[in-house]
Amino acid sequence: MALLQTIDLTKNFFGLTALHRVNFHVDRGEIVGLIGPNGSGKTTLFNCATGVLPVSGGRIKFKGEDIANHKTHEIALKGVSRTFQIIRIFPKLTVMENMLLAIQQHQGERILSSILHTPRVRRLERHARQRASELLDFVGLTPLTHDLAAHLSYGQQKLLEFIMAIMPNPEIVLLDEPAAAVNPTMIKKMMGHIVQLNKEGYTFCIIEHNMDVVMELCHRVVVLNYGEKIAEGKPQEIRNNREVIEAYFGG
Amino acid sequence: MLTALLLIGAGILLAAMPYVVTSSYVMHILILSGIYIIFALSYDIVVGYLGMLSLAHPAFYGVGAYTSALLVMRLDTPFILAFAVAGILALIVALVVGYPALRLSYHSFAIVTLAFTLIMRVVWINWESLTRGPMGIPGVPRPRLDVPFLGQIPIDTPARYYYFILILATLTCLFVYLMIRSRVGRALLSIRENEVLAETLGVNAFKYRMIAFAMGAFFAGLAGSFTAHYITFVGPEFTDFYYITMLLIMVILGGSGTIHGVILGAIVFTFVPEYLRITPEFRDVIYGVILLLTIIFMPEGIGGKINDLLDSRRLKPHGFVAND
Numbered sequence: 001m002a003l004l005q006t007i008d009l010t011k012n013f014f015g016l017t018a019l020h021r022v023n024f025h026v027d028r029g030e031i032v033g034l035i036g037p038n039g040s041g042k043t044t045l046f047n048c049a050t051g052v053l054p055v056s057g058g059r060i061k062f063k064g065e066d067i068a069n070h071k072t073h074e075i076a077l078k079g080v081s082r083t084f085q086i087i088r089i090f091p092k093l094t095v096m097e098n099m100l101l102a103i104q105q106h107q108g109e110r111i112l113s114s115i116l117h118t119p120r121v122r123r124l125e126r127h128a129r130q131r132a133s134e135l136l137d138f139v140g141l142t143p144l145t146h147d148l149a150a151h152l153s154y155g156q157q158k159l160l161e162f163i164m165a166i167m168p169n170p171e172i173v174l175l176d177e178p179a180a181a182v183n184p185t186m187i188k189k190m191m192g193h194i195v196q197l198n199k200e201g202y203t204f205c206i207i208e209h210n211m212d213v214v215m216e217l218c219h220r221v222v223v224l225n226y227g228e229k230i231a232e233g234k235p236q237e238i239r240n241n242r243e244v245i246e247a248y249f250g251g
Numbered sequence: 252m253l254t255a256l257l258l259i260g261a262g263i264l265l266a267a268m269p270y271v272v273t274s275s276y277v278m279h280i281l282i283l284s285g286i287y288i289i290f291a292l293s294y295d296i297v298v299g300y301l302g303m304l305s306l307a308h309p310a311f312y313g314v315g316a317y318t319s320a321l322l323v324m325r326l327d328t329p330f331i332l333a334f335a336v337a338g339i340l341a342l343i344v345a346l347v348v349g350y351p352a353l354r355l356s357y358h359s360f361a362i363v364t365l366a367f368t369l370i371m372r373v374v375w376i377n378w379e380s381l382t383r384g385p386m387g388i389p390g391v392p393r394p395r396l397d398v399p400f401l402g403q404i405p406i407d408t409p410a411r412y413y414y415f416i417l418i419l420a421t422l423t424c425l426f427v428y429l430m431i432r433s434r435v436g437r438a439l440l441s442i443r444e445n446e447v448l449a450e451t452l453g454v455n456a457f458k459y460r461m462i463a464f465a466m467g468a469f470f471a472g473l474a475g476s477f478t479a480h481y482i483t484f485v486g487p488e489f490t491d492f493y494y495i496t497m498l499l500i501m502v503i504l505g506g507s508g509t510i511h512g513v514i515l516g517a518i519v520f521t522f523v524p525e526y527l528r529i530t531p532e533f534r535d536v537i538y539g540v541i542l543l544l545t546i547i548f549m550p551e552g553i554g555g556k557i558n559d560l561l562d563s564r565r566l567k568p569h570g571f572v573a574n575d
Contacts, residue, residue: 052450
């Protein structure tokens with residue numbers, strides 16, 4: 001059974017079809033690349049899968065359960081993490097506070113005991129800080145732990161957003177252009193982290209325009225064009241697919 | 252250490268106030284300040300921390316005032332019970348109003364809460380069998396507290412009222428402080444800063460909005476109840492739109508999203524109008540100008556300025572003004 005699967009997923013924006021009967025799946029342990037020209041519906045697919053946008057038709061299954069049109073926070077708590085094309089972090093909070101926010105809801109909501117700061121909540125908080133420190137160490141952001149997120153460089157913010165998605169120990173991580181607009185060194189770093197985490201058992205689905213990244217990283221690639229899936233296969237097959245070359249590489 | 256000393260110093264000063272201040276008029280304004288501290292802090296939970304412009308606060312104030320006055324007068328309920336029920340009923344009303352209203356956009360929410368305030372005022376005026384209409388209910392009894400071992404303590408002198416409100420205001424501050432520092436505060440902040448991201452991280456934005464809105468209403472209800480038993484009167488004036496301008500000035504000039512700022516704002520704007528004796532016609536104009544100037548030149552308020560001076564790295568508070 002696929003971990004995440006869309007069945008005839010369709011999304012219309014007032015008559016414009018952003019996704020048309022897309023069948024797509026990610027198996028546990030995979031790194032799947034999602035590529036296609038601008039406006040081909042990649043991010044829309046992420047937005048539908050995370051409940052940010054309601055779907056117009058079809059189903060989205062996560063671990064066999066239909067999650068289409070579920071609320072964003074519910075899907076997040078089921079184990080679907082994501083990043084955004086345009087970085088979304090909390091710039092006015094410190095790096096550590098950003099990290100803590102990424103996990104606290106996954107540890108359960110205890111409104112009153114949170115306010116009263118009971119020993120149980122203190123223990124959860126310690127655990128969260130511990131995990132945050134480990135991840136910050138993993139990507140080399142430890143020296144910036146108590147800086148405001150706004151003060152980080154673009155690449156560092158991307159890394160922060162990335163480990164925030166990893167923080168709650170998700171079942172699948174949807175990355176929207178993790179290598180966009182960062183320098184080659186940072187791209188290499190990011191790729192290394194993804195490979196490393198994949199070895200540890202994390203599943204990734206990645207939207208990416210940088211073909212070198214896609215070819216090197218992904219086990220399988222799915223190509224969208226005008227909201228329809230036009231190809232799917234191993235990176236090498238995709239590279240040689242005529243239809244893909246025409247749609248994507250400009251023929 | 253310094254903070255602890257400052258707090259102890261402030262505590263002693265506040266406790267000694269009735270012995271220092273001889274004028275009963277000044278005592279009266281101090282008590283009013285206490286009420287406004289609770290009222291403004293509870294408003295700041297919604298406006299500052301949640302970042303939603305609610306105009307329903309005077310309605311909750313009125314609900315609290317009428318509830319406890321009627322319970323004590325009609326049903327002979329002990330004051331402390333009526334006081335608690337006043338807060339809880341305001342909280343329940345907030346949940347009922349918030350359930351549809353908090354799903355709306357920022358601007359629609361403001362309009363719906365405004366409508367609610369206006370409706371509640373009409374209810375107080377027209378439900379004559381219960382509220383005696385525009386005449387209001389005079390002779391609301393002064394509070395009597397049943398304290399274990401000490402027996403019944405009537406709250407009947409300015410000094411006693413002062414200590415009572417001092418304790419209430421302190422507890423309110425403490426609660427807000429604990430809430431802001433807790434995971435609840437962090438979740439609220441995340442919703443205010445970036446709702447889509449907050450949801451993506453698993454924060455149920457709607458639920459937290461309900462919690463914040465209801466908590467704000469709870470303390471507004473308590474403030475209303477205390478006021479009714481202090482001025483021994485309750486009437487439709489409790490749910491007056493005037494309170495909105497007052498609260499906005501206190502919260503925004505004081506610094507929305509800061510506790511010390513809002514306390515300062517509440518005290519200053521209880522004293523200033525009393526001492527300047529501004530006529531109501533001019534008052535609204537002057538308040539409007541002050542609000543406008545604050546939003547343009549000092550959107551973070553006095554509290555925010557103080558924070559900036561103390562710690563340039565700390566997150567800057569910003570209320571609904573810059574949030575839109």
